[in-house]
Amino acid sequence: MSRIIVKQLPKHITEDKLRQIFGAQGTITDLQLKYTPDGKFRQFCFVGYSTEEEAQSAIRHFDNTCIQTSRVRVESCAALGSEDKPQSWSKYAKDSKKNLDKLKEKEKEEAAKAKESEKKKKKEKVDKVDQILGRHKDDPEFQEFLEAHDKSRTLWGNDLGINRNQEDDEGDEEEQEESPAGRDDSGVDADAGDEDEDGSDNEADEEEDTAKLAEKPISDLEYMKSLMATTSGDATAKKPKTKADKSNLELFTIKIHNVPYNTKRQEVLKFFKPLKPYSVRLPSKVHGFCYVGFKTEKDMAKGMLKNKSFIKGKQVFFSDFTEKNKVTKANKSGQPLAPAAVDAGNAKWKHQQDSLSKEDDISESGRIFFRNLAYTTTEEDLRKLFEQFGPVVEVNLPLDKLTRKIKGFGTVTYMMPEHALKAFNALDGTDFHGRLLHLLPCKDIEKDPKEDLDENDASLSFKEKKALKLKKNAQKPIGWNTLFLGANAVAEILAKQFKTSKERILDTSDGGSSAAVRLALGETQVVIEMKRFLEEEGVRLDAFDEPAKKRSNSVILAKNLPAATDISELTPIFSRFGPIGRIVLPPSGVTALIEYCDPLEARQAFKKLAYSKFKNAPLYLEWAPEQVFSKTLSGEPVIPKSKPKPKEEPKPEEKPIVIDEKAEEDTRAEDADDEPEPNTTLFLRNLNFKTVQETVEKHFRHLGSIHTVEIAKRRNPENPREFNSLGYGFIQFKKSSVAEHALKNLQLTHIDGNPVELKRSDRVLKTQDNEGAQRRLASQKKQTGTKILVRNIPFQAQYREVRDIFKAFGELRSLRIPKKATTGEDSHRGFGFVDYMSKAEAKRAFDALSASTHLYGRRLVLEWSANDDNQDVEELRKRTAAKFGSSQAADGAKRSRKSFFDVEGSVQPNQDEDDEEEQ
Numbered sequence: 001m002s003r004i005i006v007k008q009l010p011k012h013i014t015e016d017k018l019r020q021i022f023g024a025q026g027t028i029t030d031l032q033l034k035y036t037p038d039g040k041f042r043q044f045c046f047v048g049y050s051t052e053e054e055a056q057s058a059i060r061h062f063d064n065t066c067i068q069t070s071r072v073r074v075e076s077c078a079a080l081g082s083e084d085k086p087q088s089w090s091k092y093a094k095d096s097k098k099n100l101d102k103l104k105e106k107e108k109e110e111a112a113k114a115k116e117s118e119k120k121k122k123k124e125k126v127d128k129v130d131q132i133l134g135r136h137k138d139d140p141e142f143q144e145f146l147e148a149h150d151k152s153r154t155l156w157g158n159d160l161g162i163n164r165n166q167e168d169d170e171g172d173e174e175e176q177e178e179s180p181a182g183r184d185d186s187g188v189d190a191d192a193g194d195e196d197e198d199g200s201d202n203e204a205d206e207e208e209d210t211a212k213l214a215e216k217p218i219s220d221l222e223y224m225k226s227l228m229a230t231t232s233g234d235a236t237a238k239k240p241k242t243k244a245d246k247s248n249l250e251l252f253t254i255k256i257h258n259v260p261y262n263t264k265r266q267e268v269l270k271f272f273k274p275l276k277p278y279s280v281r282l283p284s285k286v287h288g289f290c291y292v293g294f295k296t297e298k299d300m301a302k303g304m305l306k307n308k309s310f311i312k313g314k315q316v317f318f319s320d321f322t323e324k325n326k327v328t329k330a331n332k333s334g335q336p337l338a339p340a341a342v343d344a345g346n347a348k349w350k351h352q353q354d355s356l357s358k359e360d361d362i363s364e365s366g367r368i369f370f371r372n373l374a375y376t377t378t379e380e381d382l383r384k385l386f387e388q389f390g391p392v393v394e395v396n397l398p399l400d401k402l403t404r405k406i407k408g409f410g411t412v413t414y415m416m417p418e419h420a421l422k423a424f425n426a427l428d429g430t431d432f433h434g435r436l437l438h439l440l441p442c443k444d445i446e447k448d449p450k451e452d453l454d455e456n457d458a459s460l461s462f463k464e465k466k467a468l469k470l471k472k473n474a475q476k477p478i479g480w481n482t483l484f485l486g487a488n489a490v491a492e493i494l495a496k497q498f499k500t501s502k503e504r505i506l507d508t509s510d511g512g513s514s515a516a517v518r519l520a521l522g523e524t525q526v527v528i529e530m531k532r533f534l535e536e537e538g539v540r541l542d543a544f545d546e547p548a549k550k551r552s553n554s555v556i557l558a559k560n561l562p563a564a565t566d567i568s569e570l571t572p573i574f575s576r577f578g579p580i581g582r583i584v585l586p587p588s589g590v591t592a593l594i595e596y597c598d599p600l601e602a603r604q605a606f607k608k609l610a611y612s613k614f615k616n617a618p619l620y621l622e623w624a625p626e627q628v629f630s631k632t633l634s635g636e637p638v639i640p641k642s643k644p645k646p647k648e649e650p651k652p653e654e655k656p657i658v659i660d661e662k663a664e665e666d667t668r669a670e671d672a673d674d675e676p677e678p679n680t681t682l683f684l685r686n687l688n689f690k691t692v693q694e695t696v697e698k699h700f701r702h703l704g705s706i707h708t709v710e711i712a713k714r715r716n717p718e719n720p721r722e723f724n725s726l727g728y729g730f731i732q733f734k735k736s737s738v739a740e741h742a743l744k745n746l747q748l749t750h751i752d753g754n755p756v757e758l759k760r761s762d763r764v765l766k767t768q769d770n771e772g773a774q775r776r777l778a779s780q781k782k783q784t785g786t787k788i789l790v791r792n793i794p795f796q797a798q799y800r801e802v803r804d805i806f807k808a809f810g811e812l813r814s815l816r817i818p819k820k821a822t823t824g825e826d827s828h829r830g831f832g833f834v835d836y837m838s839k840a841e842a843k844r845a846f847d848a849l850s851a852s853t854h855l856y857g858r859r860l861v862l863e864w865s866a867n868d869d870n871q872d873v874e875e876l877r878k879r880t881a882a883k884f885g886s887s888q889a890a891d892g893a894k895r896s897r898k899s900f901f902d903v904e905g906s907v908q909p910n911q912d913e914d915d916e917e918e919q
Helices: 015-025 052-062 097-135 140-148 157-167 169-178 201-215 220-238 265-271 297-304 322-333 339-346 350-357 379-386 417-427 462-472 487-497 502-506 515-536 567-577 599-609 652-673 693-703 736-745 770-781 799-807 839-852 869-891 913-918
Strands: 003-007 028-035 041-049 073-076 252-257 279-281 289-294 317-320 367-371 392-396 409-414 438-441 551-559 580-584 592-596 620-625 681-685 706-715 723-733 749-751 754-761 787-791 812-816 831-836 861-864
Touching (some): 015 028, 015 041, 252 322, 289 297, 297 317, 379 392, 379 417, 487 502, 515 799, 567 599, 592 599, 599 620, 693 736, 693 749, 799 812, 831 839
Antiparallel strands (some): 028 041, 367 409, 392 409, 551 592, 681 723
8 A cells, every 4th residue: 555644743734844744755646634624624644655665664764753743643544445444533534433323323313203203194094094983983884884894703603693583583573672763783873973963063064974975875995985085175175275486486687796795685776776676686605696686578688787887896797697597496396497498508518418428338348537646657557557457458648738747547448348347346446656546437539530431331432441441450560571671762762872863773784783683782781771870879670670579659660761751851740749759760761760758649640640641652650669779768778678687696505406407497498499309299188178288288397398288279159258178189299209208107197187198199289489489580590601591582583683682792602593393494493592602701691681682572581501402401391391281280171372471581472382381
């Protein structure tokens, strides 16, 4: 945690003083002094540092020390929502014990009030029922209704009485004679209600009505409903009539601005004389304005004539507030507005509503908006933070153009939306560089309509479709030849250097070398000068030769520029998007490196300028490799990541162990440089579905060097992004003896709990070891003698042209270009062997021509070769068979030879099978 809390501060300490004190321990990114709502300092503050180490150093240094005679306590802040956070005791804190107790008491009081209100409602219902029963207790039919619905009465009681009456009719007749005349079958006195008739006239009228209801032939349910309706009607009739609400009166309102502080209502009325405003409203809590309402629009127009007049020596300004007043009234009362009033009132919020409607779900867009950043935060820091949850496509961090500092907010886009959701749930409210990071779903930004065009749109022309496709593919990390020079640019440069015309340079009537040879040698000379200039300017040329795993986010490589391009021509084009750190442009003016101070501005420039027109040609842009300069813009040296670290000297007591490990590593390194021997592949059956390649390598590593391991997988139909293991795989060793030993001694050994069966396989696996590939590439460039293998020679190139190119660097011992064995054809096979008289001449030719030399538009690929030609051809065939033949055997079907291209030489697709094997 890089955020600390400082308690028991002096009452009158200032923020500047605290910054001066705590800034001695590190860079302060945030400092907040806490006050009460009344403005009283609560004697504590929060301090945020850029790193956790600085925060811990501040805690150790300042804890239990004195600041202005007050002993302060310094602690690390707890995470937001953490259970480890101590209980607050201040009455101003929302989560303090006092406030929590008050909240609990309020909840108890509200619960008690709710119970009391429920009891009252139940009591009112009971009283209402008793009232109805009291009024109709003497009604014989109502009593019969009650007896029929009595729950305590048994279902068979009436049946027993009926049977008893049927058996003894005489007894029933006697009982009927003895019973009083005024009683009915239910036992209720029919004349009992006469005593109540003397009470009041209203009750008599009600009883007459109920008597009429009782005489009607209606069901019991309808009878009860009619009684409830009469009682509710009586209750509503007794309610007094409400007066008309004057607040609904529509007034024509004027809002007066810049009203003096102590202005009273009578002074406003006096200001408008002889007009008589209907209402004057002076807000009590907010001062400086008031509202005056008129009944008619004519009176309001007369009142508006007093605009810019003076009240108590202060000039006031009027504005029409009628429509806004209608909106506020409607919002309070909840009544719908007229369409015109709705449009006028909501016009202010339309833009905000549109932006809210464009807000995307993180699980769909994969974009997150973040804010509350420290101004010292860099894009690299944010990338490290967000890449913990998945691959990040882009991080946008806007800059202030005046201060050249970040604005404190930005956006991040993930490749997979589920990774964005994980980051949002994990990072929202966490501590980052001393400040609390706030994350929100990112809203859809309004894009340029040109960017939404689809390349498959039928309304676009072929040229426009091609331009759109190039624009979309511009930012893909394509490894173009950095030092490539077009034939036209080479001819112009040579004409300028020799002060002649392009026609003279390409003219072969004098009997000299051909135009292709002249352009190839001229390109070689220009490339050598360019490399020398770039090295003097601090450019690491090795970065272009290495496989670019990662590209720079601030350095743009502009290639294939028109010849003799000047820096003054590039600066106004690229500086429109932000300040440029440096521009490196060789004298030939065909390739430039442009470095921006900020990555966001570099991305904007790349997006806008890629394939845009510059002079008479398009701009070919590419992101330069990472760490392309030997020094940063501030002058600090750059240490390449690929540079090996110096080995530490082993301690004396650990010397025997270190020697053994080093020897084992050396043997593995030696084996890694070699190609695997034949019959070194084993088939692995019954693998655990959870087993990964690293586990298999760890299981067989003690036997010897492993070429590669493959586990068969297929795409998960439920989740196409995932691949499931098929339970089998292959392992290929460097040496056949190691494979034999594994086949005999490691049969049915357990890997992740499964006994794995080993079988011999004829499959040849492709290596995925990048370091091994780099070592092999370095070994090909390591001089072994005076003979050079030249590949990718164009078919139209003549023997004499190849000889003229290579003899410019020294005396040749021999030049051999094998021809095709097909009868009737006199063309060569696309490669050859050049042997020099001395190693120095061979090295000079190799260094000059291997950089970027093109003959008839094709780049010559050079490798050091052994002295025996037959051995060279056999080595080429073996290498080609391992590279191409294995993939065909694995697929189990023939594949077109045209699909294979040589990585370095861009092998011509119309060559025959023998040519491609040798290349």
